[in-house]
Amino acid sequence: YNCYAAIISVIVWAISGAPLPSNLPLYAIGLLFLSALGYGIFQRGQFYLRKQVEASQLVPVSQMGLIAGFLASILILHEPISAQKFLGVIIVVSATLIVSLNRKLAINKYAFMAIGISSALSIAGVIDKLNSPHYPFFFYIMLIWIIPLPFILFPVKKGEIQTAIKDTGWQTPILSSLNVLSLIVFVRALQLGP
16 A cells, blocks of 8 residues: 555656755754654554454544644644634544444553554644655655655565455555545645644
8 A cells, every 4th residue: 555655656756847855954854754754653553453443443533643733733833722723622532532432432452552643643744844845845745655665564575465456456556546645735735824
């Protein structure tokens, strides 16, 4: 899945004219790797959790990771705390608890893992807001897909990848294309506003 997304992001970057960054500050490279690590943790963890936990249990708990993004935007980006943002966090937490109670969600290692990986994703998004303007846009998107690959692929065996390609056929490239598109839209939205 992530290999397809990386290939698609390379194609998008090439179509955009394949611009390369110039005069990158050293901290921008470090932030890029932190963001890519957050995406890698999320991608690796989500595929593991989807095999272990039903979607009806995983999705509501994953929303709790938005709190990490909210806190990171305050601490890292120095965004102001407004009543509207605070109310939004209260609504997310309340909705998660209500849905979890109705579904009798067990608070176990999978729930904590879901919160952890969604927190990694939220914090990566905050880092993207701070860091992506230092790079040509599509080059940055491409790196966000390529850099986590070693983390995601280790210790996957070649036979497992071949089986996945055979079993999913055309669906995986389509879904990964949509995920690349969603990251493009997400990072562009981060650049346009808080």
